[in-house]
Amino acid sequence: MSAAPLSESELRPEPSVWDPLPDWAVPSVKGFVAEDLDRLPGIPPHTELIDGNLVFVSSQTRFHTRMLSLLERELSKAAPDHLRVEREMTVKLGRRQRPEPDLVVLHAHAAADLMRTFYEAADVLLAVEVVSEESEERDRKRKPFLYAEAGIPYFWRVEYESGRPAVYVHHLDPAVRGYALTGVHRDHLRLRLPFDLDIDLTEITRI
Known part of the structure; x- marks a missing residue:
């Protein structure tokens, strides 16, 4: 029935x-x-x-999580005393712009207040985005445009390419208020700016 x-x-x-x-x-x-x-x-x-x-943030892959852990650890080790590394804190770029980079390197005085919920663009020296499938349009186009417009001096975009990371390093050109690509780094990230760095990117397979 x-x-x-x-x-x-x-x-x-x-x-x-x-x-x-x-x-x-x-x-x-x-x-x-x-x-x-x-x-x-x-x-x-x-x-x-x-x-x-x-x-809203979607679920992240192991690559995304491991890459963030590696970069956070190595940047923190290499950063001079007047700088700090923070993970997943929003940055106020304007009245209607408050994105959350995956990592930022900022001036130490800005990180002194443990109760703050965001940083100002002027606090930030470097913004890092690890691209995921859901965020690729924002991470490759809109967010770097906003970071450059706000005057953040350095921007890194991290991609997963052919089973390994590729770090696209950008430096702000103040004349045009936009980023210029200064290099693409695979296996090792060796830089003199914003400070001396030598990161073995293959370590993400061992974290």
Whole structure:
């Protein structure tokens, strides 16, 4: 014997018992501003603000996680005393721009306040993005444009190419307020700027 089909009211709860959408799920016509990331209740961790729109982080691959661990460790070891390395902190670039680089190298005085939730663009010397499939358009195009426009001197984009990392190193050209590619590094990342570095990129297979 077959069961009787459920009525529409049984399939769908009454509107009065629906859970209301959180404020961040319904943006205003003006979009969000940088301060909203600190005051919207229940917002997902690591939410970014780009062009007034909230951007949510997807699950990451092992390559992404290992690459971040390697770069964070090696940059921290090599950085001079007046610099610090931070992972996954937002940077306020403007009223409607507050992206979250995967890593930043910043001036030590900016990291002194342990309760702050973001950095200013002027605090940051280097921004690093490890590209994932979901974020490739933002990491390759929009975010470096915003970092350059805000005056961040150095930008690295890390790609997974043919089973190994490739680090695209960029330096800001202040005349055009844009980044110039200064090199692509595989296996080893050897640089003199922003400070002396020699990183064995193949170590991600041993972390």
